[in-house]
Amino acid sequence: MSNFEKVVEKYKEIQLRACSILEKCDTKSRFSNDNWTKDIGFGTTNVINKGAKIEKGAINFSRVSGEFTPAMAKTLGKQGKTFSATGVSSIFHPTNPFVPIIHMNIRYFEINTGECWFGGGIDLTPHYVDISEAKVFHSKLKDICDKYNPSFYNNFKKNADDYFYIKHRSENRGIGGIFFDHLKPSDKNGFDSLLNFTLELGLQYPNIYSKILDSKSSLPYDENEIEWQNVRRSRYVEFNLIYDRGTKFGLETNGNTESILVSMPPNAQWVYNHSVKSNSNEEKTMNFLKKEINWLEL
Amino acid sequence: MSNFEKVVEKYKEIQLRACSILEKCDTKSRFSNDNWTKDIGFGTTNVINKGAKIEKGAINFSRVSGEFTPAMAKTLGKQGKTFSATGVSSIFHPTNPFVPIIHMNIRYFEINTGECWFGGGIDLTPHYVDISEAKVFHSKLKDICDKYNPSFYNNFKKNADDYFYIKHRSENRGIGGIFFDHLKPSDKNGFDSLLNFTLELGLQYPNIYSKILDSKSSLPYDENEIEWQNVRRSRYVEFNLIYDRGTKFGLETNGNTESILVSMPPNAQWVYNHSVKSNSNEEKTMNFLKKEINWLEL
Numbered sequence: 001m002s003n004f005e006k007v008v009e010k011y012k013e014i015q016l017r018a019c020s021i022l023e024k025c026d027t028k029s030r031f032s033n034d035n036w037t038k039d040i041g042f043g044t045t046n047v048i049n050k051g052a053k054i055e056k057g058a059i060n061f062s063r064v065s066g067e068f069t070p071a072m073a074k075t076l077g078k079q080g081k082t083f084s085a086t087g088v089s090s091i092f093h094p095t096n097p098f099v100p101i102i103h104m105n106i107r108y109f110e111i112n113t114g115e116c117w118f119g120g121g122i123d124l125t126p127h128y129v130d131i132s133e134a135k136v137f138h139s140k141l142k143d144i145c146d147k148y149n150p151s152f153y154n155n156f157k158k159n160a161d162d163y164f165y166i167k168h169r170s171e172n173r174g175i176g177g178i179f180f181d182h183l184k185p186s187d188k189n190g191f192d193s194l195l196n197f198t199l200e201l202g203l204q205y206p207n208i209y210s211k212i213l214d215s216k217s218s219l220p221y222d223e224n225e226i227e228w229q230n231v232r233r234s235r236y237v238e239f240n241l242i243y244d245r246g247t248k249f250g251l252e253t254n255g256n257t258e259s260i261l262v263s264m265p266p267n268a269q270w271v272y273n274h275s276v277k278s279n280s281n282e283e284k285t286m287n288f289l290k291k292e293i294n295w296l297e298l
Numbered sequence: 299m300s301n302f303e304k305v306v307e308k309y310k311e312i313q314l315r316a317c318s319i320l321e322k323c324d325t326k327s328r329f330s331n332d333n334w335t336k337d338i339g340f341g342t343t344n345v346i347n348k349g350a351k352i353e354k355g356a357i358n359f360s361r362v363s364g365e366f367t368p369a370m371a372k373t374l375g376k377q378g379k380t381f382s383a384t385g386v387s388s389i390f391h392p393t394n395p396f397v398p399i400i401h402m403n404i405r406y407f408e409i410n411t412g413e414c415w416f417g418g419g420i421d422l423t424p425h426y427v428d429i430s431e432a433k434v435f436h437s438k439l440k441d442i443c444d445k446y447n448p449s450f451y452n453n454f455k456k457n458a459d460d461y462f463y464i465k466h467r468s469e470n471r472g473i474g475g476i477f478f479d480h481l482k483p484s485d486k487n488g489f490d491s492l493l494n495f496t497l498e499l500g501l502q503y504p505n506i507y508s509k510i511l512d513s514k515s516s517l518p519y520d521e522n523e524i525e526w527q528n529v530r531r532s533r534y535v536e537f538n539l540i541y542d543r544g545t546k547f548g549l550e551t552n553g554n555t556e557s558i559l560v561s562m563p564p565n566a567q568w569v570y571n572h573s574v575k576s577n578s579n580e581e582k583t584m585n586f587l588k589k590e591i592n593w594l595e596l
Contacts (some may be wrong), residue, residue: 034571041531047570058570168555230565237566238559241539242549251540257466261536265570268535272345272356272560273332 003116003191004084007108008063010195011088012044014106015061016204018090019046021074022059027212040064045259049266051083053099053217057092059260065257067160068111071252075245077182080111087120088156088202089246091263092209097229099212100126100133100174101172101236103263104205105246106198118194122201122208123160125236127229127290128281129298138295141178148197149189158241161291166239171289173239181245225229230269238268239266263281266288268279301414301489305406306361306384307494312340312404312500313359313386315346320357320390320499323508326350329357338362345555351397351515355390356560362553366409369550372542377408385418386500387544389561390507392404395527396517397510398424398431399534401561402503403544404496416492420499421458423472423534425527426579427586429596431475431510434591438506439476444494447487449580459589464537469587471537479543481558489550526580528567534590535566539551 001009019031035044070185071201072078087107094101106120124137137264138157145228147151156178185191232277240247240263250260276282299307317329327349333519341360361381381559385405392399404418422435436455443450454476462471483489538545538561548558574580576591 045570056568056570087504168558189452202396233563237535238539239535248555251466258571259408259577261465261568262570264532267565267567269565270354270562272330272343272347272354273556 004086004108004110007195008085008086010199011086011202012061013108013130014088014199015059018059018088018121018133018202018206021206021210022054022057023048024093025206025213026051026054029054034259036259038254038256039255040066040255043259045256045258045262046185047064047262051095053095054092055095056266057090058259059088059090060259060262061088062086062259064253064257066253069252072249075249075252076109078111078115080113080115084110089263093221093233093265094213094217096217096219097127097221097225098130099216100124100130100252101233101265102209102212104201105203107246108195108198110265116184116191117181118183118198119229120201121156121163121206123164123174123177123179125232126285127232129175129285129290129297134288134295135298137175137177137208140204142296144197144200144204146176147200148193152180152197153178154212164239166235166243169235169238169241171235172291173236173285175288175290175293175295180271195265222257227269230267231271231274234268240264265274266276301406302382302406304382305493308408308497309384309386309404309500310359311359311575312346313342313499315501316357316386316388318423319508320352320355321346323504323511324349327352332557334557335373336552338364338551338553341554343554343560345493349393351393351511353391353393354564355388356557357386357388358557358560359386360384360553360557362551363590364551367550373550374407375549376409378411378413384406387561388498388503391531391563393513394424394515395519395523397514398570399531399563400424400503402499404500405544406493406496413483413543414489415479416481417453418459418496418497418499418501419475419477421462421472421477423530424468424583425523425530427473428594429586432593432596434476434587435473435506436477436501439495440594442495442498442502443476444489445498450478450495457586462537463589464533464541465548466540469533469537469584470589471534471587472585473591481492484491501532510523524553525567528565528574529569531563532566532568534563538558538562549570 029048031046031048045060047058063086066082089105091103104122110116142153160176160179163179166176327346329344329346335380339362345356359528361384362470389401408414440451447471458474458477461477
């Protein structure tokens with residue numbers, strides 16, 4: 001079995017397992033199972049809607065290949081003639097505004113030049129920042145990283161701070177996490193080591209999120225908190241449509257639009273000149289949407 | 299007075315007049331009057347919210363200048379060292395789903411090479427396409443165009459069809475209208491003629507829209523029609539954040555984010571794999587979101 005096929009098989013398993021854990025956690029709604037095929041390849045999109053805890057969420061698997069276009073070359077920062085890519089991407093928008101949005105992506109690329117690399121990450125976007133939750137989240141990511149390479153967490157945490165930045169709002173999307181791209185097999189971390197690293201992220205992801213969902217989904221909330229959630233969701237939309245590399249890559253390569261944009265929140269609200277009250281929880285949250293916060297030592 | 303200052307003065311008048319007409323039409327809410335200043339220039343953003351007929355709308359005036367960045371050169375398809383630009387841009391999201399969204403923009407650019415041009419247009423995005431409304435709308439635009447140049451309407455109508463296209467959805471944003479860019483003074487239409495053309499668009503715009511608001515705002519509607527309006531609004535968000543040249547230019551030049559993104563709808567809804575019922579009004583609308591429809595002869 002080629003390396004590519006090996007990744008494909010393992011990533012499919014990750015998708016199935018995550019659906020099973022999160023479906024069990026939600027208790028009410030079930031994931032759809034939509035297979036799609038386009039010129040560029042095929043995939044499976046599993047979507048959950050109007051659950052007890054999850055308002056909208058998805059876990060996508062895809063496997064695509066084709067010719068390198070100029071747009072792709074620019075988005076990837078690579079040159080080549082043909083490419084193959086496979087990945088799992090996932091996003092969950094919770095019902096309760098005190099539960100954060102979570103996002104995970106693991107992906108593997110090969111180009112005809114022989115070059116190959118992994119990319120991905122996990123990050124959290126709370127509507128309301130909860131310091132102890134952020135600490136637990138970051139320390140779990142650090143534990144996974146440390147098993148593979150002592151430099152991974154610091155480097156990938158910094159990448160996430162830089163990547164999940166909404167320039168036109170001068171704010172970070174959330175509290176970050178880890179993000180990596182163009183991670184190539186090396187003497188220190190060969191192909192199998194990097195594959196296992198991404199698999200472990202995919203395996204831990206549903207556990208991390210279902211714990212948060214379980215502990216916070218029954219917290220009471222009011223209309224103002226829902227409005228705030230909708231305003232934060234609008235920032236999520238802005239990030240994904242303007243900056244997100246995966247969304248751009250997908251739309252540029254004529255991917256499956258419904259699977260790419262399943263990351264959009266169920267709804268979003270834009271309020272002109274929206275402002276937060278002094279000393280409110282909303283203001284505290286805004287003060288945490290910054291780079292270079294060392295969550296582990298807060 | 300320089301040509302640039304002349305345009306600035308006239309465009310400011312257009313903004314005031316449009317606010318006055320649409321405020322009178324709405325009967326309930328008033329426009330805010332927000333002056334902003336940034337390194338790049340200044341502007342006034344007039345916003346109306348939660349009106350009797352208008353859920354959210356804005357008329358922006360801005361006047362900016364600065365150095366040509368590589369991103370700008372790419373967005374504009376021009377080379378230069380410095381530029382000045384002034385314009386009025388406006389968008390209205392109605393309360394009633396049977397009333398269309400309307401958008402108008404007129405703008406004037408000068409670059410240090412001596413090159414100057416006008417751009418702009420008016421287009422309509424119905425949540426429900428109404429053929430007779432579309433016919434009246436397009437014939438009014440043709441009447442204005444014909445006064446200046448017999449080729450304007452056909453050329454600019456085609457431009458709008460091409461420009462307001464949401465590639466990843468394979469659908470047009472609405473029923474189009476007219477759109478033009480890089481319209482330079484020529485023997486046939488000198489600077490004054492082009493300025494007057496854009497002024498006439500700015501003058502007719504509030505009349506065209508207030509007639510529609512008056513005639514349709516009291517039509518009854520239900521929850522399903524509001525959901526459909528919110529789904530159509532999500533497509534508007536996608537167009538503006540992914541394709542709209544003005545939005546890109548504004549965000550790239552570090553413009554005033556709140557004024558640029560005031561075009562966003564008050565809310566929007568994303569439904570995975572949303573489909574329309576056979577023979578429904580929603581399906582009929584989707585069938586009209588196409589290029590090359592000759593609305594005048596339908």
